[in-house]
Amino acid sequence: MRIVIAEDSALLREGLVALLESAGHLVVARTSTADDAVRAVSSTDPDVLVLDVRMPDGDEGIRAAVAIRDRNPQQPIMLLPQYVEPRGAAQLLAQPGTGYLLKDRVLDVAGFLDALERIVDGGTALDSQVVAALLDTTGRSGPLDRLSSRELEVLGLMAEGMSNTALSHRLVLSERTVESHISSIFLKLNLDEDTDVHRRVRAVVAYLRSQKT
Known part of the structure; x- marks a missing residue:
């Protein structure tokens, strides 16, 4: 580079x-x-x-x-x-x-x-600390409230830039289970699915940013 x-x-x-x-x-x-x-x-x-x-x-x-x-x-x-x-x-x-x-x-x-x-x-x-700040919904209401604790965890790791394989290893879950959580996250947040992992991650980060400003 x-x-x-x-x-x-x-x-x-x-x-x-x-x-x-x-x-x-x-x-x-x-x-x-x-x-x-x-x-x-x-x-x-x-x-x-x-x-x-x-x-x-x-x-x-x-x-x-x-x-x-x-x-x-x-x-x-x-x-x-x-x-x-x-x-x-x-x-x-x-x-x-x-x-x-x-x-x-x-x-x-x-x-x-x-x-x-x-x-x-x-x-x-x-940085994981930035993601934690973005995901801090204490005292707030909004679409993130629809997510389960596991989905919030998956979303945070996605925002850090982790691939599905990395998520699977970190959370000790099968890739199929990770994919299921991600599909549920996008459904609950009304975000269109995309086969490009990076584009989906960016969409999530953009969405989280909009909730904090």
């Missing part, structure tokens, strides 16, 4: 460069500001942008991501926040090819690389 890294911490930025290059990927640009990130993506056309959410001037990373997506809606972007703050990124989380992982998740190198590959393929990769 050809990657642009935008991170204001020099230590983390260079660590990401070393990690990605050791895995055989090419870092085509590295920046420390949001404006430079926008310019770097425009000039290099990378496969994915790894972007710090909090740049020197607050949430400038989000502003840069929105500007980049306005120019190229298909640009894969991995957002790296220090802590969970999904509201500011809600517009982006509902779009295909978006990742949102806490910075300490980078320590799981294999998981981080897998997440990058998923969003480059048009999927999603959301």
